[in-house]
Amino acid sequence: MPRILIACLLLVVAWPMFAATPAEQQALKEKEAQAQQVVEALDAPLYNPFVERYVLDELKQLRVEQAATKHELIQQIVDREHKSVDRAVAYATDTVTYFFYLIAAATSVLVIVGWSSIREIKERVHTLADEEITKLIHEYEKRLETIEAQLQQKTLHIEENREEIELTQESQSLWLRAQQESSSANKIRIYDELLKLRPNDCEALTYKADAVLELDEPQWAANLCHQALIIDKENSHAFYQLACAYTAMQQFDEAIKYLSQAISRQESYREGLNDDPALTPLLEKQDIQEIINGL
Template structure:
């Protein structure tokens, strides 16, 4: 291509030099001019064609290189993005797995904690309910016992009222026995039963009843008084005065009853007995 360009330049230079000298061409030279022009035109055409071909090849090469670079860039970008997404997916999967395990553990721990708290609350309430039930049973038992005691008190009170209304000591004895059935070992009932036995002139029976009372309460003034009466009727004057003295010491009101009690007639006139009444 450069060779043709050099020849073309030489030819143009020669042509211009000949025209400047204004040489008169011969007829043969005149005939040769179209051939020269034709040659120059062919060379120019060939040169233009080669230039166009060169431009086309250069354009193709540049385009191919640009496409290759673009393709490599795209491949690199694609690979980089793919690896990046792989990394993101792996990290996300790891986080999701760890997070899922953490959520499961948190759920399990929360459930266990809730179960423990519920069990503790249930145990506390169960203990409270047991204590409440025990307390209710105790109070129910106390109420039942109190109701029973009230019934017994009412029944005994009615029996005492009946005992005051009857006339014979035998009837009183039966009522006192009923009181003792309701309240076994009732000291007051035993004492009044001893009094009824004295009215029935059952002195030994009265003495035994008074002894039962005094075994429980040795300072019972009424029982000491009744036993003193029994001793006086049985002729045990010393024991009678001793019990009478103890009875008056336990309750001074017994001294007034001595003055009206006929069972102490065997003791009247005795110095110790009279001294006891004068005190």
Template sequence: MMSAVILFFSFCGSVQAADASKATNEDVEQLQKPLYSPFIERYILDELRLLRQDQQRLRADVAEKVANAKLEASDRAIRYTADTTNNIFYIITAAASILVLLGWKSIRDINEYMETTTFKRIEEMTLEYEKRLNNLEMTIKERSNQIVDAQKVISDSNLIHSLWMRAGLEKSGQEKINIYNQILEINPKDVEALTYKADMLLDMNDDSWALSLVDQALEYDQDYALAYWQRACAKAKLDHKKDAIEDIKKAIELSSTLREELLGESYFESLKDDPDFLKLVSD
């Protein structure tokens, strides 16, 4: 009798533990989905903050290096000018002594000649070094601008990459369009963003606008296969069957893997009775 009671209570404890474990797993599964997206957003925001900090440090380093380069160039020019001037005065003194020894009695004539020669030489050297300093300054500015431009390109690339990551996580079509608009603000000629935005507009039945976007994308890149594919979808929805088939041919010519998607594309339903379309499927 006692054994039966013990077995009964052990069974009840096992059932309660299983129920508690199941409830805990269900709570964890419910928490995973809403907590996933904020973690990704937090990661992206931290990366952007680190990128801005790196950019600020780079600008400070560039400004410091430019200032040091200008200072070193100025110091070298001043030292060289001072040394050259001293050498000229030594030469003048030696020449005056030689002229006196040779019988040139007019000290005034000697002074005037030496002053004129010295002033002319110093003026020529000053102009030459001013020209060199100006060229050096222009070179430093050009290099600084190149560094800043390169940093901007890197920053824009990282920002666009993070926006594409966000677009991949979004489920709302309108939110994806907003992200594509942000990408196009950074790079208006991004054919991929134009094409994907057109795809979202087709899903929202804004066919004319989608057709305009893929036409714009093809103006920037005439070898982008997906743009021809999206234009074929738009034209098929607008019942321009012949033009749609021509765009499908061009898309498959540029990317043969798209042939496998012909029958699975819902926007090509109106073309499935067309002989030219069926020929593309069978080839």
């Protein structure tokens, strides 16, 4: 029956091609060629607006995989514990059985030899049996404690990963809000929330400095950039924001020093110098312009 259905579907899909005339088939081929040319002429992918959604979906999938891993780990540990208990019970049963065989053999020997101190032998055998069973119980208790410690460690690791994922999602949401916000004061509040989540986030510090510069607070912006450089000494964005801040304070020598360090770490800053209004007072000076061109 499934083969008949598949054959019917193939017939339905292929029927327009067989039913078309040669002219119609030629027209279909031309349309396919035109579509292929349009696709090959595309300069950029069409899925750029969905990058954020892709990141969030990946984070969600990571959380699902972490939960599945936790469930699988717990199931494996429970199965291992069951197997350990089964082996322990089987070993104890075999041990007791062997002791009973030993007692029967000893009793037979005593009956043959005529030794009447059976009670003493019985007590001794019970003592040995208790000692062996106690050793066995202690051994498996240690094994179960080891398994429990490993389980706690894995659980702690999974919990840390879950917290990190939640922190990343919250940070991503705040970054999106900051990109969509037009008010500098609102941007600063959002960057403060990011810094509460990650106090050592150099990127949040430098972007907050950029928003502070828009509020005409260059000294504040410079302090933020210096904090970022304490965390990351090679942060090129912090050097660039320092150049903008010292330009606003008309300390052009300091501005040139930090701008040169930013360009030495990231050459792309040189291309946008003339388009940044924060550096316009610096670039209007002819002698400084020559120095910048020679960096």
